[in-house]
Amino acid sequence: MTPFPERLTDRYRRFKHRHFEPNIARYEELATYGQAPDVMIVSCCDSRVDPETIFSAMPGELFVMRNVANLIPPFETGGTYHGVSAAIEFAVLNLRVKHLVIMGHSGCGGVKAALDREAVRETQGQFITKWMSMLESARLAVLAGHQGASHKDMETALEKEGIKTSLQNLRTFPFLAELEGKGRIALHGAYFDIATGQLSALNESTGDFCAL
Numbered sequence: 001m002t003p004f005p006e007r008l009t010d011r012y013r014r015f016k017h018r019h020f021e022p023n024i025a026r027y028e029e030l031a032t033y034g035q036a037p038d039v040m041i042v043s044c045c046d047s048r049v050d051p052e053t054i055f056s057a058m059p060g061e062l063f064v065m066r067n068v069a070n071l072i073p074p075f076e077t078g079g080t081y082h083g084v085s086a087a088i089e090f091a092v093l094n095l096r097v098k099h100l101v102i103m104g105h106s107g108c109g110g111v112k113a114a115l116d117r118e119a120v121r122e123t124q125g126q127f128i129t130k131w132m133s134m135l136e137s138a139r140l141a142v143l144a145g146h147q148g149a150s151h152k153d154m155e156t157a158l159e160k161e162g163i164k165t166s167l168q169n170l171r172t173f174p175f176l177a178e179l180e181g182k183g184r185i186a187l188h189g190a191y192f193d194i195a196t197g198q199l200s201a202l203n204e205s206t207g208d209f210c211a212l
Ligand SMILES: [Zn+2]
Pocket: 044, 045, 046, 068, 069, 070, 105, 107, 108, 109, 110, 111
């Protein structure tokens, strides 16, 4: 049997010693009373875009879901295993989070795959192409609106457009649309630039991302 990776064991022991033990009261409280985060973050699986790190979060503070390219599929009841919808339902209806943030990022491999759809179709597995097809309308809009732009600029545009698509799709969930209408939850878009560390928030009135 392959042993558990030593590097992970070392890192875990470091966490236990430096983080868990000094905060043991907080962990005991969370274990006893459960979690009550008031913010949900949807982020990419990308190893460079960790919400807990970016928002200096302690355990219990953020309800995080990560998937390829931080996407929310539209509401639909067909199919069987709705991992994204289940996480949203739990966060919104059970935990009653007050803020839901879709956080995209620069250099997103999933978005790049969506943009280069024709090129990657032969090389990607059976899941990525289908998953990223959620961005097809956004992709066509970016291609139409950025003729002559560099590939890099189009990637950035689609990364940001994808955040708006996910916000639109969130609002197709009837319970979310209702709660947002009542002012009991706020939906937000954010974009993290890995090279500069700059986080920007989406202004949905103007469609622009503004540096925080
Ligand atoms: Zn990504």
